[in-house]
Amino acid sequence: MNTLATLAPRRFRPGFWTAVFVVLFLAFCAVTVIRFSKGLGAVTHLSDQFPWGLWIGFDLLCGVGLAAGAFTLTAVVHLFNLKRFEPIVRPTILTGFLGYAFVIVALLLDLGQPWRIWHAIVYWNPHSVMFEVAWCVMLYTTVLAVEFSPAVFERFGFHAPARIIHRLITPLVIIGVILSTLHQSSLGSLYLIVPSKLHPLWYSPMLPLHFYISAIGAGIGMVILESYLSGRAFHRHLEMDLLEPLARGMVVALGIYGLMRLQAIRRNHAFGSILDFGYEGQMFLLEFTLGVILPVILMSFRRLRTNPNWLVGGAFLAVLGFVMNRLNVSITGMEAASGTRYLPSGMEIIVSLGLVATGMAVFAFAVRNFSIFPDGPVTDDHRSEEGA
Amino acid sequence: MGMGLLFDATRCIGCGACSSACKEQNKLPGKVEEVLTAYTWTTVQEKEGLNVRRMCMHCEVPTCASVCPVAALKKTPEGPVVYDAERCMGCRYCMMACPFEIPKYQWDRPVPVVGKCILCAGRLKEGKPTACAEACPAEATIFGKKEDLIWEARTRIRQKPGAYVDHIYGLTEAGGTSVMMISSAPFDKLGLKSNLPADPPAMRTWQVLSNIPDFVGVWGVFLYGVHWITARRVDVAKAESNGNGHNHGREDRS
Numbered sequence: 001m002n003t004l005a006t007l008a009p010r011r012f013r014p015g016f017w018t019a020v021f022v023v024l025f026l027a028f029c030a031v032t033v034i035r036f037s038k039g040l041g042a043v044t045h046l047s048d049q050f051p052w053g054l055w056i057g058f059d060l061l062c063g064v065g066l067a068a069g070a071f072t073l074t075a076v077v078h079l080f081n082l083k084r085f086e087p088i089v090r091p092t093i094l095t096g097f098l099g100y101a102f103v104i105v106a107l108l109l110d111l112g113q114p115w116r117i118w119h120a121i122v123y124w125n126p127h128s129v130m131f132e133v134a135w136c137v138m139l140y141t142t143v144l145a146v147e148f149s150p151a152v153f154e155r156f157g158f159h160a161p162a163r164i165i166h167r168l169i170t171p172l173v174i175i176g177v178i179l180s181t182l183h184q185s186s187l188g189s190l191y192l193i194v195p196s197k198l199h200p201l202w203y204s205p206m207l208p209l210h211f212y213i214s215a216i217g218a219g220i221g222m223v224i225l226e227s228y229l230s231g232r233a234f235h236r237h238l239e240m241d242l243l244e245p246l247a248r249g250m251v252v253a254l255g256i257y258g259l260m261r262l263q264a265i266r267r268n269h270a271f272g273s274i275l276d277f278g279y280e281g282q283m284f285l286l287e288f289t290l291g292v293i294l295p296v297i298l299m300s301f302r303r304l305r306t307n308p309n310w311l312v313g314g315a316f317l318a319v320l321g322f323v324m325n326r327l328n329v330s331i332t333g334m335e336a337a338s339g340t341r342y343l344p345s346g347m348e349i350i351v352s353l354g355l356v357a358t359g360m361a362v363f364a365f366a367v368r369n370f371s372i373f374p375d376g377p378v379t380d381d382h383r384s385e386e387g388a
Numbered sequence: 389m390g391m392g393l394l395f396d397a398t399r400c401i402g403c404g405a406c407s408s409a410c411k412e413q414n415k416l417p418g419k420v421e422e423v424l425t426a427y428t429w430t431t432v433q434e435k436e437g438l439n440v441r442r443m444c445m446h447c448e449v450p451t452c453a454s455v456c457p458v459a460a461l462k463k464t465p466e467g468p469v470v471y472d473a474e475r476c477m478g479c480r481y482c483m484m485a486c487p488f489e490i491p492k493y494q495w496d497r498p499v500p501v502v503g504k505c506i507l508c509a510g511r512l513k514e515g516k517p518t519a520c521a522e523a524c525p526a527e528a529t530i531f532g533k534k535e536d537l538i539w540e541a542r543t544r545i546r547q548k549p550g551a552y553v554d555h556i557y558g559l560t561e562a563g564g565t566s567v568m569m570i571s572s573a574p575f576d577k578l579g580l581k582s583n584l585p586a587d588p589p590a591m592r593t594w595q596v597l598s599n600i601p602d603f604v605g606v607w608g609v610f611l612y613g614v615h616w617i618t619a620r621r622v623d624v625a626k627a628e629s630n631g632n633g634h635n636h637g638r639e640d641r642s
Contacts, residue, residue, distance in 0.1 A: 041495030048425065048492045051483040079611055081618035112478020112493065112500045116458075119477050123458040129593050130457035130481045132600070174611045178604055185596075192592045193455055193485040196583050208596055338489075 021357045028354025031347045035109060043347040047340065054344035057330030058352050059106030061187055062323050063099045064137075065211075068219025069226075070096025070144060071180035072249075078173040085242055087374040090151060091230065092223050094366055097144040098359045103137065105355055129189045136183035143176045151370045184215040191329055197337035201273055201284045202329045204264035210257065217253035218322030220246050221295075224315035228308070234367060238308050247311055250318055251299045258292040283324075283332045291321010390467030391512055392534040392566035393521060394541055395441050397578065398551060400432065400528035402439035407431050409523035413508060426492040426503030430520055436573040440580070441529065443520075444469065444490045444505035445558055446566035447588065452482035452491055454590030460502075467534065467566040468507035476501055487562045487584050507566065534566055541570050563588030 035043045046053050069092045077085050108114040120134035146165060153162040165172070188211030191198055204210065224243050231238050265271055274281045295317040304310035331342055344352075368377055407420040410430045421428040423442075430443035450469045453461040460475035461482055471491075478500060482491045494500035508518040516522070521531035530537070538556065545552040557575045558568035561584045569575070576582035 037498060039495055039497050039500060040493075046495065048423075048483070048495075049489070051480040051493060075611070079615040079618070081615070081622050083622075112480065113476065114478075116475075116477040119458045119475060123460075123475055125454075125456055125459040127454045127590065127594055127597065128457045128459075128481075129597065130455060130479055132597060134457050170612075170615055174608060174615070177611055178607050181607060182600065182604075189593055189596050190481070192596065193451060193589045194487075195585055195589060195592065196487055196581060205592070 021361050024350070024354045024357045027350045028358070031350050031354075032109065034347070040110075040112065043345065043351075045343060045345045045348065047342075049338045049340040050334070050342040052330060052334075053342055054331075054348045054352055055106050055110040057327045058323070059110070059355060060103055061326035061330060063103040063106065064183060064187060065215045065218050065322055065326065066222050066319075067096035067099030067144075068180065068184055068215035069223040070099075070147075070219070071177045072216050072219050073223060074147065074173045075177050078169055079177070085246075088223060088227060088239065088242055090148075090372050091226060091367075093144060093148050094151075094363060094372055095222065095226055097141070097148050098362055100137065100141040100144060101362075102355050102359050104141065106351070107137075109351060129186055129193070132182065132186045133190065136179055136186060140176065140179040140183055143172060143179060147172060147176065151366075151372060155370050181212060185209065185212040187211050194334070194337075197334055198329070199273070199280050199333035199336060200268035200270035201265060201280055202333040204268065206260060206264055207329075210260060210264070213253055213257040213260065214322055214325060217250050217257055218319050220250040220253065221315040221318035221322070224250075224311060225319055228312045228315075230367065230373070233364065234373075236373060238311075240306065240308060240311070243311060244305050247299045247305045247314060250315070251296050254292050254296050254318060258288070258296065261288070261292070280332060280336070283328050287321055287324040287328055290317055291324055295321070389534045390465055390566060391507075391532065392446065392467055392537050392568065393507070393518065393529055393531055394537040395529050395567070395569045396541075396544065397438045397440055397528070397569060397571035397573070399526050400439040400441065401526050402432050402434060403525065404432055405523040405525060406441065406520035406529055409519040410505070413511070413519035414506075416503075424490065424492055424504075426494045426501075429503060429505040433579060435578045438571060438573055438578065439528075440569075440571070440578045441520075442579075443567065444507070445488050445561070446505075446507050447562055448564040448566065449562075449588035449590050451485045451487055451562065451589045454588075454593065455481045455485040457481070464509060466509065466512045468509040468512060470506050470509045471502055471504065473501040478502075485589065487581060487589060489581075534568075537568060541568060545570060560586045562586075563590075 031043055040046060044053060044055075073085060073089050073092045076082050077089050108117070111117060117134075120131060121138075125131050147169075150162040150165050153159070153165075185208035188207035188209070191203070191207050192205065195203060223246060227238055227243060230236060265274075274284060277285075295314045298304050298310060298317070299314040304314070335341055366372055371377055404420060407428065407430050410416070411420060411428070414429060416427045416429065418427045420431055422431065422433065424431060430441060432439050432441055434440075446463075446467055446469050448463070450461065450463050453459070453463055453469060456476075457479060458475045458477060460472045461469060462472070463469050478493075480493060480502075482502060483489075483493060491502045491504045493502055508516075508520075511518060517531035518529075521529045524530075530540070532540075538559065541556045545554060545556075552570050552572055553574055555575065556568050556570055557580060558565040561581070563586065569580070571578060574582070
């Protein structure tokens, strides 16, 4: 059913990725120690003028967005009943769960006093978007864990709980989609509060919707990318017959999103800032061309969509554009008003990279030990950190 | 309305008594800095040949209080926007959101908290003026009921035509503030934000947040409806063709 493109096994140097991962992980641990003994100022380039940096812009905003594939695909399979996409649901849910775990760890580093993270459960402020974000993180991480749990139960032969969850899958998926909708959009709502600070190329009353729809597009892109990376790492084939229609969905999502962005810029009368070709204008053009215009055009051609290399390229562009957009909203668009330039410190970057590497390693571990892909646990003896 | 401060930049002599009094009152370490920090809650800056105080404006609808997930920041009826360091988890959304860029952070501490002027909330409760207003030798900073201060500001502007810019900074900025300023130079030249909308930023997020309960209901019904319709369609198709489910003898995966 799904053998259109088989990737040739590539020459692999065992141990190389493992070494990279171990080095990154150790560096991450070292930075963590400094951060908690000396304070945030010692490891980050954050300041009173620029209180949110890479850990919010990339780890939080992109980590959550990367998990958008999970709610999109579970909705497609369980609510829209397109059962043929079932084989790729599990790796997507796993990615979603790891994405959220990544976000939580990043938050534990970024928060000034992470040991008080539970305060949001006790002290309420329904007027705060951050309060909504906190609850969405808690609840949706739980939902993702439950949705993934059958894979763990099966592995250890507990069939009863797996069956119970299977029976509850429809309400679970609905709750998951509602929470995701709230959460993806709320990350955009976070920036509604700064009309006088965020550059008009990005600020819009429609920010929540922009974030939501672009997350769906990037989430689908991530599913494609991940199938490709898993394919390379575990010598599996790309399920082209599933990924090609997904790419069409991605084009629709990105198309709607691109149109909404242009409308927002028109309403802000901000086309001038693009023509001025200043710093913000350049960054916008880069983000919009790479992340919206190119993938939409490329993936509109059937011939390119059905070619594994072009398909993966299009998905990669969508994900890259998504990451650029989040960094532009959280950093580029906020710099002018703050009167400072923010560049993340080496240690901030180490933490982000270390977390990404850890996520990949856990994904690889899960693929080897649980039934994530349709043909059961992957049992080749290559160690590799690719595939998340 | 509550209490507030009126700062008159034409009267300020830049002596810094207010900043020192603030340090003492709130037991803040270090010397008075040029700019606001977690340890300097008010400071005097020289701009355009004038001396300007920088401090928390104590908004009527504080953006910081609206964005704080744990309600560590609160507007009190007396006027001050106060901060509960015991609740704060350090997300720094208040710093990101404040239109006046007032809350500052203790970047140098392993257990950091936010630092900002609290309009001497404790003193106000005892019926005393703020430490800075009490220390000011030139009556550049005066303390009082907000409506009285507005009256006073308008009187000064009217009585000395041309001596003041005809604007009370803080009357409408970001929905109005308890700290107000008058000056002979335009406020944007003094380093004060002049592009602030008259509606409180907090309204923009509340418009979205207040719709969540309704949205959850509608979205839930819609999603279940989609499931119900498509599942029914599958059942009908199955009944017609006697089941051609292609699950390769495996259980449905979830």
